[in-house]
Amino acid sequence: MKEKDEISRRDFMKVATWSIGGLIGLGWGIPAIAYVASPAWKSEQAQVWIRLGATSKVELGVPTLFKVKVKRQTGWIVNEEELSVYVLTEDGRNYIAMSNVCTHLGCRVRWIAEQDRFFCPCHNGVFDQQGNVVSGPPPRPLNQYQVKVEDGQLFILGG
Amino acid sequence: MVAKFANWLDERVSWRQVWDAIFLRKVPKVNWFYTLGSATLFVAVNQAVTGILLTLYYVPTPDHAYDSVQYITTQVPAGWLIRGLHHWGVSAMVVLVVLHMLRVIFYGAYKYPREVTWFSGIILLLVVIGFGFTGYLLPWDQKAYWATTVGTRIAGTPPLIGDYLLRILRGGEDLSAVTLARFFGTHVWVLPATLMLLLGIHLYLVIRIGISAVPKKED
Incomplete structure (x- = not known):
């Protein structure tokens, strides 16, 4: 039962x-x-101070392009990559360092001196010399690196 | 909720008929040796799942194969586990298919009307061995390299065709990037496709014909 x-x-x-x-x-x-x-959630790049070059190379009031080689670890491969950074100073004492990566979808922007603007070739994003958006689809200003100056040399914090 | 959806789906696709045919079919009174086929299937699923996962990181070229395998093993979370399951799974697989085959032999289960099931099983055994042979090269370490050097050289021993066989297997005179690429392609495309086709036939027949009973003394 x-x-x-x-x-x-x-x-x-x-x-x-x-x-x-x-x-x-x-x-x-x-x-x-x-x-x-x-x-x-795994980040491969450690943040380090990267030396860009002498502060004397930066023209007053004009974004100046610095290109530096950095070692990047991706998966099991260590590569040397070129990092492009625009440095701007108005007074020769305070520097801002801007990434050349467009905040819209990651294309590389270029400083066109004749028009006094950064242009992104992909979707016509336009930024002024401080990196603020002038027109086009970018949602925010160009990213900035933390900067320090030691013995007349410019350093940025990046990876 | 689940039952309601199951009914809704069954009304449209009759999945219960398929389910019942697979899981509620009549079987004779048998013993634990009859589970070896299912055990093999279980390990085969393990090999497929972990194998697919491994291809997400593995790169089959001489300059990346070894490093990508090391990366999986030491850097990727649970990578050691996924690789370990795949690595040990294949040994279990070979042992299980052989035991499965011995059971079929000793119980005479290969006889009428199950000849086709038996022959598909024989080819499946060869496919499993092929998986083991091609997979062994992929880590591209010393053991893999020399084992495949020896293995392909053995394939090169038959008279007349031996030399051609060896070059077809290696994709040239020596072990190279070509060898690694074709072993990888065979391991992840050719053999899985063959396996699925034969396994489909094999399982269809097992279900369609039904499994054999344990033979009695007077049989």
Whole structure:
């Protein structure tokens, strides 16, 4: 005679099978998610002070382009990459260093001296010499690096 | 909610019919040796899942293969686990298919009407060995390199065709980027496609014909 609250052999096996199957699924699933998604929270670049060059190269009131080679670690590959930074000073004492990466979708902007503007070739983003958006789709000014000056040399904090 | 959706779907695609045919089919009273095929299938699924995951980081060229494998093993979270499951899984796979085959032999399960199941199984065994052979080269370390040098040289021993065979396997005279690329392509495209086709036939027949009973003394 079967009591009401007794579970049948069949139901027990059903629950056991699904539970063990579920555990095995989790055993695969959780590591798989960590494996695939880890670049989302793992940063490969350490922030370091990068020497751009002498402050004397910067023209007053005009964004001046500095190109420096930096070592970048991507996956198992260490590469030398060129970093382009525009440095602006109004008084020869305070410097701002701007990234040449457009804040819209990541193309590289260029300073066109005749028009006194930065132009992005991809979607016609335009920035003024301080990096503020003048027109086009960019949502915010050009990114700035932290700057320091030591013995007449310009350094930025980046990676 | 789940039951409601299951019914909704069943009304449209009759999935219960398929489910019942697979899981509620009648089987004779058998023993644990009859689980070896399912165990093989389980490990095969493990190999497929972990293998697909490995291709997300692995690069099959001589200048990146070794480094990308090291990167998976030491840098990627759970990479050691994914690679480890794939690495040890293949050994389990070979052991299980051989045991599965021995059970079929000793119980005479290859006989009428199951000849086609048996022959598809034989080719599946060769496919599994092919997986092992091609996969062994992919880490591109010393062991992989020399094992494949020896393995392909063995394939080169038959008279007349041996030399051609060796060059087809290596994609040239020596082990090179060409060898690594074709072993990779075979490992992740040719063999999986073959495996799925044969496994489909194999499982269809197991379900369609039903499994054999344990033979009695008077059989």
